[in-house]
Structures are given as structure tokens and as C-alpha cells.
Amino acid sequence: MERIDGKKISSQIKEEIAQEVEQLKEDGGKIPHLAAIIVGHDGASETYVGHKEKACQQVGFNSTVVRFEDDIAEDTLLRKVDELNNNTDIDGIIVQLPLPKHIAEQKVIEAIEPRKDVDGFHPINIGRMVIGLPSYVSATPAGIVELIKRYNIETSGKDVVVIGRSNIVGKPISILLSQKSESGNATVTLTHSRTKNLKEIVSRADIVIVALGKAEFLTADMVKKGAVIIDVGITRVKSDKTKSGWKLLGDVKFDEVSKKASYITPVPGGVGPMTIVSLLQNTLKSAKGEIYSRI
Amino acid sequence: MERIDGKKISSQIKEEIAQEVEQLKEDGGKIPHLAAIIVGHDGASETYVGHKEKACQQVGFNSTVVRFEDDIAEDTLLRKVDELNNNTDIDGIIVQLPLPKHIAEQKVIEAIEPRKDVDGFHPINIGRMVIGLPSYVSATPAGIVELIKRYNIETSGKDVVVIGRSNIVGKPISILLSQKSESGNATVTLTHSRTKNLKEIVSRADIVIVALGKAEFLTADMVKKGAVIIDVGITRVKSDKTKSGWKLLGDVKFDEVSKKASYITPVPGGVGPMTIVSLLQNTLKSAKGEIYSRI
Numbered sequence: 129m130e131r132i133d134g135k136k137i138s139s140q141i142k143e144e145i146a147q148e149v150e151q152l153k154e155d156g157g158k159i160p161h162l163a164a165i166i167v168g169h170d171g172a173s174e175t176y177v178g179h180k181e182k183a184c185q186q187v188g189f190n191s192t193v194v195r196f197e198d199d200i201a202e203d204t205l206l207r208k209v210d211e212l213n214n215n216t217d218i219d220g221i222i223v224q225l226p227l228p229k230h231i232a233e234q235k236v237i238e239a240i241e242p243r244k245d246v247d248g249f250h251p252i253n254i255g256r257m258v259i260g261l262p263s264y265v266s267a268t269p270a271g272i273v274e275l276i277k278r279y280n281i282e283t284s285g286k287d288v289v290v291i292g293r294s295n296i297v298g299k300p301i302s303i304l305l306s307q308k309s310e311s312g313n314a315t316v317t318l319t320h321s322r323t324k325n326l327k328e329i330v331s332r333a334d335i336v337i338v339a340l341g342k343a344e345f346l347t348a349d350m351v352k353k354g355a356v357i358i359d360v361g362i363t364r365v366k367s368d369k370t371k372s373g374w375k376l377l378g379d380v381k382f383d384e385v386s387k388k389a390s391y392i393t394p395v396p397g398g399v400g401p402m403t404i405v406s407l408l409q410n411t412l413k414s415a416k417g418e419i420y421s422r423i
Numbered sequence: 424m425e426r427i428d429g430k431k432i433s434s435q436i437k438e439e440i441a442q443e444v445e446q447l448k449e450d451g452g453k454i455p456h457l458a459a460i461i462v463g464h465d466g467a468s469e470t471y472v473g474h475k476e477k478a479c480q481q482v483g484f485n486s487t488v489v490r491f492e493d494d495i496a497e498d499t500l501l502r503k504v505d506e507l508n509n510n511t512d513i514d515g516i517i518v519q520l521p522l523p524k525h526i527a528e529q530k531v532i533e534a535i536e537p538r539k540d541v542d543g544f545h546p547i548n549i550g551r552m553v554i555g556l557p558s559y560v561s562a563t564p565a566g567i568v569e570l571i572k573r574y575n576i577e578t579s580g581k582d583v584v585v586i587g588r589s590n591i592v593g594k595p596i597s598i599l600l601s602q603k604s605e606s607g608n609a610t611v612t613l614t615h616s617r618t619k620n621l622k623e624i625v626s627r628a629d630i631v632i633v634a635l636g637k638a639e640f641l642t643a644d645m646v647k648k649g650a651v652i653i654d655v656g657i658t659r660v661k662s663d664k665t666k667s668g669w670k671l672l673g674d675v676k677f678d679e680v681s682k683k684a685s686y687i688t689p690v691p692g693g694v695g696p697m698t699i700v701s702l703l704q705n706t707l708k709s710a711k712g713e714i715y716s717r718i
Contacts, residue, residue: 253550255545255550255551258590259546302613317612323610324580324610329610
């Protein structure tokens with residue numbers, strides 16, 4: 129069994145990005161610039177935005193954080209998005225979710241210029257991904273694909289089972305892995321709460337991707353010997369064995385499943401660290417005009 | 424075995440639409456108006472556009488056909504699309520494909536205002552479909568879903584296998600059927616040329632959707648007894664038994680598979696007749712502002 133080390137890979141990629149930014153600086157190229165909008169003072173959101181800002185600094189990107197109180201009018205927020213859309217120095221725009229209830233989240237997402245939508249949440253980027261055009265792929269599915277690539281895990285012709293049909297993980301990763309592409313060409317089955325014979329279906333899979341959000345859902349009796357296991361779940365549970373009183377659990381019962389798996393991602397330290405890296409990669413691509421040519 | 428009669432269902436739906444248009448006329452509502460652009464004189468394209476025009480007349484829609492020679496400049500075409508985008512009387516715009524090689528097809532598709540994209544080819548409509556937002560679904564997958572609904576075929580919890588991952592059939596139908604929705608909730612496996620154990624996978628399916636374009640590909644030994652078979656393929660082959668010297672074959676070996684199936688679509692007369700109906704339904708939805716509110 130090989131443990132897929134998302135922490136190590138994400139550090140490697142950050143280093144690669146930092147080197148590329150250095151080169152861009154030397155060549156007088158465009159330094160990537162990520163703008164994040166945060167509304168209100170939600171603890172988790174503050175943490176995520178903080179991590180993203182720090183990651184930008186680490187690789188040499190410019191970053192801007194725009195803060196609003198949670199009673200901001202939708203219009204004001206939309207105007208700020210538009211201002212960032214029109215600011216030619218900004219390559220990527222993210223709006224930290226969730227937003228307060230009085231703001232229509234989807235409207236804000238669709239207000240972001242698709243060329244700067246480095247979160248890949250705009251329907252136009254999702255649609256372009258589906259039909260195989262260059263697009264920004266959202267952080268978690270992009271991170272999973274990157275891990276699979278870096279560990280040289282063959283996907284072509286493999287049976288993949290995705291558990292969970294969320295818009296931000298299950299659906300996009302099932303599309304990406306079945307795509308006619310180097311890291312695709314798998315035969316993908318997308319399963320969910322209405323799937324009847326889940327255990328039987330999962331037991332046939334060469335690669336299982338679990339994105340359900342149910343702690344330790346996937347047990348050893350469900351998986352085939354030698355399967356590749358990608359665990360996207362993160363659930364915080366009480367623990368008397370950690371200083372904080374909490375620990376993080378994935379959707380996979382790691383101790384037992386790891387004994388049967390050929391490759392497995394731990395939680396934490398598997399898919400998680402890859403998400404910020406995907407965001408950096410998208411922002412770099414934007415600065416270089418790789419997805420859409422720079423206007 | 425019940426034969427799914429696409430011809431009958433499509434006539435029924437056209438009648439329903441005609442009645443609704445009558446009512447709209449009485450109420451002084453907006454009469455749906457479809458504009459089709461055709462470039463060049465390709466025989467098949469002429470036929471398709473002719474059918475669409477005729478269908479509009481049958482249900483009482485207004486229709487406009489814009490014709491260009493095949494040496495038209497891309498710019499001129501884009502300007503016409505823009506003119507139709509801005510014409511408030513036009514509810515739906517379709518550009519008959521394929522276009523001549525010197526014109527960037529995707530650019531033209533993306534130039535159509537998404538609110539009038541009744542073919543559902545604009546990435547924004549594909550993306551909205553993926554995340555479960557109201558959108559125009561393209562003709563063939565929409566037609567399949569409609570047939571499944573009208574025949575009260577249960578999809579929830581069923582194992583569906585889709586054969587073929589095309590952008591216009593395989594991918595969208597696999598997304599629609601796995602969606603959390605009345606006609607979705609199935610466990611869908613998307614198979615394609617790289618799938619290794621196709622026969623085994625197909626033999627487990629409750630519903631098989633074949634969209635491969637290989638005449639009589641699906642044989643009786645591949646399917647489970649009682650399976651629902653949806654045949655999207657149309658291949659024209661020589662025949663000495665028809666007046667024209669040609670006949671149409673589906674992707675399913677109908678004579679033998681129909682003996683094992685619970686429901687099956689014939690070719691012709693199955694999915695085919697539904698595609699124009701889907702286009703009419705989308706145009707009606709546009710006129711009524713059902714997907715996007717009318718601006």
C-alpha cells in the first residue's frame with residue numbers, strides 16, 4: 129500500500145509555481161494576482177481566505193483581500209465584482225462561500241468574468257469542462273486529478289466509482305475521469321443516496337472516490353483488494369486523544385481500508401492540501417492566458 | 424415488450440404545444456418565434472432546417488430562416504447572430520451545424536445569447552444543467568428524458584449504462600439521469616471506446632442508452648432480460664428491400680434485443696422524432712420566460 133502524500137505533492141507544486149513566478153519576474157512577465165472577497169466574519173471562511181493569501185505569498189503572487197460586513201447589499205458586492213472584472217491587473221477572482229442569506233450566491237458567481245473565475249464555479253467553465261474545452265476546473269476535482277497524475281495511477285479503461293454527486297466534487301470528477309484525455313478514459317459510475325446496491329458496485333471498482341461527508345463510511349468489506357482509494361471527506365469529531373479535543377476523519381475507515389488498497393489518500397494530508405494548489409495553478413494559468421487568451 | 428413510440432408521443436406533444444400557442448394567442452401573449460441560420464447547401468442540413476420550419480408552422484410558432492452562402496465571413500455570421508440576439512421578437516436561435524471549416528463553430532455557438540440558445544449547446548446552458556439549474560437541454564437528451572417520463576419508466580435507483588460519451592448525447596444524458604430530480608436519481612455508468620468489460624457492464628443495466636453510431640452494435644447476449652433499451656443511433660445502409668435502396672439502422676439489433684427488453688425504442692420512430700419536439704419545447708419555454716426570465 130502506498131500512501132498518497134498530498135502534503136508533499138502540494139509543496140512540490142508550490143515550489144514549481146514559485147520558480148515559474150521567479151522566471152516571469154525576470155522576463156518582465158505578468159505576476160499573477162488573486163483577489164478574494166470575503167463577506168462577514170465566519171471563522172472557517174476567515175481561515176480559508178487566510179490560507180489562500182498565505183499560499184499566494186509563498187509562491188510570489190500578488191494578492192488582494194476585499195472585506196465586507198455581512199449586511200452588505202447585494203448590489204454593492206456585484207459592483208465590486210465588476211470592478212475586479214475590469215481591473216486588468218487582477219487575474220483571478222474568488223468570492224468565499226457561503227454568503228449571507230440575503231445575497232443570491234449563484235448571481236454573484238455568474239457575475240465573475242469567466243476568464244477570471246479561478247474557482248471554476250461559473251456555469252460557463254463547468255460547461256466548457258464537460259465538452260472538453262479549456263476551462264478552470266474547481267479546486268477539489270482538479271486536485272484529485274493532479275494527485276492521480278503525479279502518482280502515475282492509470283485511469284484509462286479502469287472502473288471508477290464516485291460516491292456522492294455534489295456539484296463541486298462528485299459530478300465534476302466523474303466527468304473529468306471519463307473524459308477522452310490523458311488522465312481520463314475511465315469507465316465511471318456515479319453513485320449517490322438513491323443508489324441501491326452500493327456495496328456491490330463499489331466492490332468492483334479499481335478506483336473509488338468518496339465525497340460524501342460521512343465519517344468512516346467506506347469500510348474494508350466494500351472495496352476490492354488493490355483498489356485506489358481517494359478520500360475527499362472531512363468531518364471534525366470530538367477526540368480525547370488530541371490537544372484540541374477534536375480530530376479530523378475522512379469518509380474512509382483508513383486503518384482497515386488501507387490494508388486492502390494499493391494507493392490511498394489519508395485525511396488530513398491527502399486531497400485537502402491540493403485544493404489551494406489548484407487555485408494557485410488556475411490563477412497562474414489565467415495570468416499566462418492559457419485557458420482564455422488575455423484580453 | 425412494449426415498443427416506445429416516439430412518433431406518437433411527438434405528435435401528442437406537438438398537439439399540446441399547438442393548444443398552448445392557441446391559448447397564448449387568445450390571451451394576447453407572446454407567440455414563440457424560432458430563428459434558424461443555415462450556411463451553404465448541405466443536403467442533410469437543408470432537410471433538418473426544413474423539418475424544423477415545418478414543425479414551427481404545425482404548432483403555430485413564428486419562424487425565420489436566415490440563409491447564407493458557404494463563403495460567408497465569420498464576422499458577418501457573428502453580426503447576424505448578434506442582431507437576432509437583440510431582436511426582442513426572437514425567442515430561440517439555432518445555427519444549423521456543421522458550419523464551413525473557415526468558421527469557428529464554437530465561437531458562433533458561444534455568440535448566441537444563452538437565453539435564446541434553444542439548442543442548449545452554449546457552455547453556460549450545459550454548465551447550468553450540470554449543477555441542476557434551469558437550462559435549455561439539447562434536443563436528444565431532452566427527448567430521451569421525455570420518452571422515459573411519458574412511459575412512466577422508473578429511473579430512481581436503477582442501474583443505467585450509457586454507451587458513447589459524445590457531447591451532445593452520452594455526456595448530457597448521463598448527467599441528467601443521475602441528477603437529483605424526478606426523472607433522474609439513477610446510478611449511471613458512462614461507457615466508451617476505452618471501456619474494457621463492456622458486455623459485462625451492459626448486462627447488469629436496468630436501462631441501456633446506446634449512442635454510438637455503430638449499426639446493430641447491441642446484441643441480445645449483452646442485455647439483461649427486462650431491460651429498457653433506448654437506441655439513439657441512426658446509420659443509413661444499403662438495402663434491396665426498400666424503394667429508395669437505403670434503410671435506417673439503429674445501434675441495437677432490434678429483432679433479437681426486443682425479445683428480451685421490457686421497453687425498446689425502434690429506429691426510425693423512437694428517439695428521432697423527439698428531437699424536433701425538444702426544440703419546440705425549448706422555444707416555448709423561452710417565449711414564456713421559464714428558464715431565464717424575459718429581459
